[in-house]
Amino acid sequence: MTGYKDTYDAWKRDPEGFWADAAKEIDWFKPATQTLEVKNGLSRWFVGAETNTCWNALDRHVKAGHGARTALIYDSAMLGRVKKFTYAELLEKVSLFAGVLQRHGITKGDRVLIYMPMVPQAAVAMLACARLGAIHSVVFGGFAPKELATRIDDATPKLIVSASCGLEPGRVIAYKPLMDKAIEMSAHKVSATIVFQREMEKAVLVAGRDFDWKEEMDKAAAADARPECVPVAATDPLYVLYTSGTTGKPKGVVRDNGGHMVALKWSMKNVYDIDPGDTFWAASDVGWVVGHSYIVYGPLVHGCTSILFEGKPVGTPDAGTYWRIIAEHGVKAMFTAPTAFRAIRKEDPQAALVGKYDLSKFEVLYLAGERADPDTIQWAEKALSGRPVIDHWWQTESGWPMVANPMGIERLPVKYGSPTVPLPGYEIHVVDESNKQLGPNTTGAIVVKLPLPPGCLPTLWQNEQGFRESYLADFPGYYKTADAGFMDEDGYLYVMSRTDDIINVAGHRLSTGGMEEVLAAHPDVAECAVIGIADAMKGQVPVGFLVLNAGVARPAADIEREAVALIRERIGPVAAFKTAMIVQRLPKTRSGKVLRGTMRKIADGEKWDTPATIDDPAVLGEIEAVLKAGLGR
CATH class of the missing domain: 3.30.300.30 (ANL, C-terminal domain)
Structure with a gap:
């Protein structure tokens, strides 16, 4: 298969064979007995298989002799601090924290809520949960107590991992009081919290309930508590991530272990054209899906160097922060939201700050998260001396790109305003309210034909009925994206707005x-x-x-x-x-x-x-x- 069309057609001819082949890139403790199982409209991938996400992200690279390769670069523009972790060093920290969790009674299937700023300990906590087969639910650091309490009650975690504070330009946000208030408000009561103390704001710990991160790590090291990876079913949940909606019952998007790894590993090369050892930077937050997929899991499963950035695109200290990081760490590809580049452009309209940095290793910029208007893309192309600026489209629910320019397969012509074409796994249609397919260049609801591919949500946490009502009921046979747009005669999709933002004049x-x-x-x-x-x-x-x-x-x-x-x-x-x-x-x-x-x-x-x-x-x-x-x- 040499080009996009060949690859997409190969998937359509044999979807199960396509993903079974992609699954060979993952280490399995036990092979699947069935590649795809569909029951009552719900699909599960790699049924019968056993694996472990932490093993695939860390242990296997160290075992293969890549322990000295840099796994994670923590770059805090807030503190002017950079810290690098090799795969071997990150594995040591994750193994120890898994020991901490185990000593606090965390076992396979337990939920752990993570409420952290952009610090390496957040990634360590996520991977340690994966190591034990525990299910993590990361809540964006600094969320208000009411929202945190809602998520505590829905996920019913045994334990919360947090930090004393987070940093915003010009201010310190104390997390501990927010967490304490949320614990007080929630009906479900956690048995313990582990708090990472940061030097700029020390939290007061409640005796018997709150434990100090460093002290707990020291105890685990003294006891040599470094548990091995726990085998889990490919279909077992890796995490629950709540969508940012603020009304009604929160929607806890479930992500499985097996399909998630297969999709992310496939996407690192085929979508982003990244090879093991390359440096990849997703400028997002671990509280969002991008942070899960492309700061922590995707790059590490693929054997890359990933950057965890604490800061903002402007004001930390100026609109040249992104260029500094790209130059300093030899970033090959970056992924961020169009909003970030609109902020940079607002502060530095002539892109004068780019010239201060050596971007010779930088090849491509990817945008997603909100519609990338042509003007922003063209400004970024000019600022980056003609390097490709690639819009792509996906959602918290999908976990990885649905529509993209597949740079690792074939670089397709860019059409401004379009994230390009559907990727293998996604048969995308544009339909009217009665589920009738619309012709080219006619705006309607964007839907995805079932079954959904590996990596997409199999259901909502403890809420299968809500999953069906939210995503499957309105357009039978399809997943409702809640986005509106059109497809042109070349099969390029144009995502114009949320369905709610189509106005009737x-x-x-x-x-x-x-x-x-x-x-x-x-x-x-x-x-x-x-x-x-x-x-x-x-x-x-x-x-x-x-x-x-x-x-x-x-x-x-x-x-x-x-x-x-x-x-x-x-x-x-x-x-x-x-x-x-x-x-x-x-x-x-x-x-x-x-x-x-x-x-x-x-x-x-x-x-x-x-x-x-x-x-x-x-x-x-x-x-x-x-x-x-x-x-x-």
Whole structure:
């Protein structure tokens, strides 16, 4: 198989054979008796097989003679500190912490909740759970007590692993009081917590319940408590990761051990064109799916060097932080959110800081997490002297890319605005509300034909009914992505917005993503968001919010007028786009997603709550004030 089409066709002809072949890259303690089992619409991969994810991420590399290879680079721009761990060193720490967990009664199938900042101990805790066959649930560090308590009650962990604090530019966030409050609020009670004490904020430990990380590691070392990897079924859960939704029962996405490793190992080479020994950097957080898949598990299972970065794309100390890390650590490929590059561009519109660094080893930038508008991609291409900037699309639920430019198979032509083509494992259709397939260039709901491939969620934690209702019920025979878009005549997918962000203007269904693409092309605009707000005459009308590049001194009214004219020129009067407003910043989650739904509720005067995932709640007041001034609402 030499090209994308051959590879994709080979998968379609024999899906089970394709993944059975990919599974040869993984060490199995016991082989599968059945590659795929489908029951009542639910699928399980590599049934009967036994394996261990920690073994595949660490032990087997050390056993193969690669113990001296760098596994993890901790780069804290917050502290100006870099620490490197070889595979042998990381294995030693993980084995010891597995001993700590074991001494606290953690065994196969137990849940351990991890509430940590971006420190190496977070990865160590995840891998130690995997070593014992325990199921980890990582909650983004700094989440409010109520959200943490909800997850404690759903996952019912035996133990929590945390740290005394996390760091944000200009402030220290004490985690321990947040955790204590969550424990107090939760109905389920954990038996113990293990707290990693950081020097900038020491936590007060509760006697008999809270234990010091370092002291516990020292005890395990003294007792030579270094347990071996526990064999688990390929279909056993590795982790539960809660989606960032804030309403109703939390959705705990389950990830199995076997299919997860097969998919991630396959993707490292075929999607990202990374070889063992290469340095790969996913600039995300271990609290999100990207951190699970491409900071911890994917790179380590593949035998790479992975970077764990504590900092922000700007302000730690400037908009050149990403370039410094790429240069200093010889990064071959990087993966981050488009939001990060919009922030860098806003602070350094001419990309002047790039020239300070040697990026000779850097080959390709990947973007995902939110729609990558063509203007951001083109700016990044220019800043990176023409290196490829590749958009790709996936979700917490899928665990790995669904649509991408498969750089390790064949570099396909880039079409701006499209994450390119479906990968093997994903047969993607665009359908209308009645599940009827739509033709090329017609916007509808994006769905994936069942069964889902290895690596995708098999169900929700303790909530199979919720899984069926959320993902399978609306489009029988398909998985509902809740994203909207279209496919062109070449099979390229265009993801335009969440299904909820398709607005109905006087009977015309319009994509807010298409409007954002036009507004982002304005030379003064760093980033933007478009929402549909209620209108008595037309049902909904779009309103645009513009964040300007640093140093723009032109009158706001001129830029807003030009933005309206751009939409009229490129989309037409049908868009009914008459209002653009300049704002200092947009409300975002900590992972960089714009909170359009909350903005819409504010604009429509509906009841709204501050989302638990928001980066800075104060921004919602700013948006409210701008809307009041601009719309008189």
